[in-house]
Amino acid sequence: MKNGVRVRFAPSPTGFLHIGNARIALCNKLFALKHDGVYVLRIEDTDVARLDPAAEEAIREDLRWLGLTWDEGPAGEGAHGPYRQSERTKIYYEHAERLKEQGGAYLCYCTPEELAQMREQLLARGQTPRYVGTCRGLSSAQAQELEASGRKPSLRFAVPEGATVVRDIIHGKKVFENKSMGDFVIMRSDGRPAYNFAAVVDDALMGITHVIRGEDHLPNTPRQVLLYEALGFTLPDFAHLPLLVAPDGERLSKRYGAVSVRAYREEGFLPQAVVNYLALLGGGTAGGEEIMSWEGMVRRFSLEGIARSPAAFDPGKLRWLNRGHLHTMRGEDILFYARPFLAGFLREGTDEGWLVKVLNAVKENVETLAEINRYIPIFLPDGFSLDAEARTILTADDALAAVKALKEIVAGMAEVTEDNFTEIVAALKKHTGLKGKQLFAPLRAALTGTMTGPELHKVLPVLGKQIIIERLAQALK
RNA sequence: GGUCCCAUCGUCUAGUGGCCUAGGACAUCGGCCUCUCACGCCGAAAACACGGGUUCGAAUCCCGUUGGGAUCACCA
Numbered sequence: 017m018k019n020g021v022r023v024r025f026a027p028s029p030t031g032f033l034h035i036g037n038a039r040i041a042l043c044n045k046l047f048a049l050k051h052d053g054v055y056v057l058r059i060e061d062t063d064v065a066r067l068d069p070a071a072e073e074a075i076r077e078d079l080r081w082l083g084l085t086w087d088e089g090p091a092g093e094g095a096h097g098p099y100r101q102s103e104r105t106k107i108y109y110e111h112a113e114r115l116k117e118q119g120g121a122y123l124c125y126c127t128p129e130e131l132a133q134m135r136e137q138l139l140a141r142g143q144t145p146r147y148v149g150t151c152r153g154l155s156s157a158q159a160q161e162l163e164a165s166g167r168k169p170s171l172r173f174a175v176p177e178g179a180t181v182v183r184d185i186i187h188g189k190k191v192f193e194n195k196s197m198g199d200f201v202i203m204r205s206d207g208r209p210a211y212n213f214a215a216v217v218d219d220a221l222m223g224i225t226h227v228i229r230g231e232d233h234l235p236n237t238p239r240q241v242l243l244y245e246a247l248g249f250t251l252p253d254f255a256h257l258p259l260l261v262a263p264d265g266e267r268l269s270k271r272y273g274a275v276s277v278r279a280y281r282e283e284g285f286l287p288q289a290v291v292n293y294l295a296l297l298g299g300g301t302a303g304g305e306e307i308m309s310w311e312g313m314v315r316r317f318s319l320e321g322i323a324r325s326p327a328a329f330d331p332g333k334l335r336w337l338n339r340g341h342l343h344t345m346r347g348e349d350i351l352f353y354a355r356p357f358l359a360g361f362l363r364e365g366t367d368e369g370w371l372v373k374v375l376n377a378v379k380e381n382v383e384t385l386a387e388i389n390r391y392i393p394i395f396l397p398d399g400f401s402l403d404a405e406a407r408t409i410l411t412a413d414d415a416l417a418a419v420k421a422l423k424e425i426v427a428g429m430a431e432v433t434e435d436n437f438t439e440i441v442a443a444l445k446k447h448t449g450l451k452g453k454q455l456f457a458p459l460r461a462a463l464t465g466t467m468t469g470p471e472l473h474k475v476l477p478v479l480g481k482q483i484i485i486e487r488l489a490q491a492l493k
Numbered sequence: 494g495g496u497c498c499c500a501u502c503g504u505c506u507a508g509u510g511g512c513c514u515a516g517g518a519c520a521u522c523g524g525c526c527u528c529u530c531a532c533g534c535c536g537a538a539a540a541c542a543c544g545g546g547u548u549c550g551a552a553u554c555c556c557g558u559u560g561g562g563a564u565c566a567c568c569a
Contacts (some may be wrong), residue, residue: 025569026569028568028569030554030568030569046513061569062568062569065568066494066568066569072499089501124567126567128566128567131566131567132566135566139494142494143494143495144494144495144496144565145494145495145565145566146565147566168567170567171504171567172567187497187498187499189566190496190497190498192496196495196497196565197496198565200566201566203567204567205567206567208567210566210567210568210569211568211569212562212569214569215569218508228565231497231498231499231562231563232563232564232569233563233564233566233569234497234498234561234563234564235496235498235565236564236569256498258498258499258562259562259563261561261562263503263504265561265562266561267562267563268528268560293505296506296518297505298505298506304517306505306517306518306519313509320564323499323505323506324498324499324500325498325499325500325562326498326499326561326563327505327506328504328505328563329506330504330505330519330520331505332504332519332520333504333505333518333519333520334519334521335519336518336519343532374568380531380532381531381532382531383531406567417500440540445549451498451528452527452528453527453528454528455528456528456529457529458528459528459529460528460529464529466529466530467528467530468529468530468531469529469530470529470530470531471527471528471529471531471532472528472529477536480503
């Protein structure tokens with residue numbers, strides 16, 4: 017395991033799992049699975065201001081739902097913990113102290129107000145806003161004076177001269193000028209680490225071999241490379257995935273509707289479909305069948321295959337994939353995910369075997385789990401009523417003849433099954449001389465009360481002999 | 494504004510110099526199937542952002558332009 021692949025997903029607990037982050041998590045998971053590696057979940061909760069106490073569990077729940085389970089994580093899993101940054105302050109402090117003693121970092125006493133002012137001045141002059149290094153050469157006397165005045169210092173990294181090379185699996189070799197960075201904060205005045213520092217310390221100490229994350233982190237990477245070098249850590253491989261954008265090409269933000277995994281879950285999407293769609297987006301699994309199982313995704317996944325351009329999120333294709341997964345799924349498995357959507361129809365004694373039959377009958381008529389309940393009333397003994405169109409159809413003499421004929425045929429049978437449906441139809445045709453629409457429309461009207469819905473050969477066996485006869489009798493009145 | 498990233502049908506993509514009169518999928522449109530809505534099947538329309546090079550030959554390589562995006566915090 018020494019040289020094994022180790023990857024991590026490091027969300028910050030500020031809300032539900034974002035669909036774009038889910039894709040990042042998925043790529044990490046697929047990469048780990050592909051290379052028989054370890055997938056670590058780390059919680060980046062160093063920003064108290066944005067922290068949502070319920071978010072961590074919400075994110076874990078979303079990840080579990082998607083099947084993106086982790087090998088090491090904050091609930092005590094793994095030997096590289098703790099996996100919550102808020103529980104690692106001592107570790108950051110030690111490494112920061114070490115850096116400071118080596119001269120790689122220095123205390124900065126500038127206040128937020130002074131910093132903001134500096135920014136504005138630079139901006140006004142048309143220059144790039146960055147820390148100009150005011151406190152870099154502070155003498156200990158000056159520092160003491162500032163300290164005495166009540167200022168709490170932050171710790172800044174002393175960015176060296178020169179240029180930094182970032183090698184990225186997806187984007188190739190990139191060179192950044194160090195002077196464009198400015199000395200950035202690594203430990204805040206409140207004692208908590210800043211992102212770049214915490215991420216580097218954690219990734220190094222947790223033995224992360226491949227940092228797979230969003231492209232928004234690419235400009236951060238040279239800072240982190242510098243930190244790795246200053247701290248004497250070995251560099252991991254980097255892979256920066258292009259971001260997801262909204263259908264109109266803009267940033268995928270809340271303004272564009274559902275952006276959280278939870279929202280799609282609540283709309284009735286299957287985790288398999290969401291994950292499948294995410295794997296398809298941005299390449300990485302290109303070529304061949306688009307509806308994939310986990311095995312297929314793992315087999316086809318490669319970081320090198322990921323497209324370099326941002327991908328637009330297309331809800332339409334997600335729906336198509338959802339339908340595809342629904343079609344091939346067994347009723348038993350659908351029930352597992354459909355339960356929350358069926359709440360209104362589930363009673364104490366609801367027979368689950370019956371429910372599974374219903375799901376098998378309707379699964380090809382729906383795109384999402386949320387649509388299933390549209391068709392449930394058809395099968396409910398007491399949920400039945402005729403709509404206007406059905407009522408009209410049942411006024412014709414031919415229609416009533418068809419209904420009567422079916423009633424007699426079914427009455428003479430022990431049971432109605434999918435297998436003997438063809439026999440029933442043959443007998444019906446013989447007795448009534450009707451066929452096609454003339455024959456089936458009245459039966460559909462009498463039995464389901466509505467003119468759209470699953471195929472009759474699927475409906476009848478689920479209804480069962482008794483209900484069929486009751487409904488037909490009712491239609492004849 | 495500086496820096497960085499990106500650019501094939503409406504969308505996701507295949508394509509790594511000749512196999513491209515650019516392939517597939519979703520969506521769209523038409524047809525077939527059919528007891529309805531669907532499913533399924535068949536077919537149509539639909540793209541290499543632009544301009545320069547390099548080359549016998551460029552969607553593929555280079556440069557520029559344009560357009561989109563990211564980032565420049567004591568956020569992550």
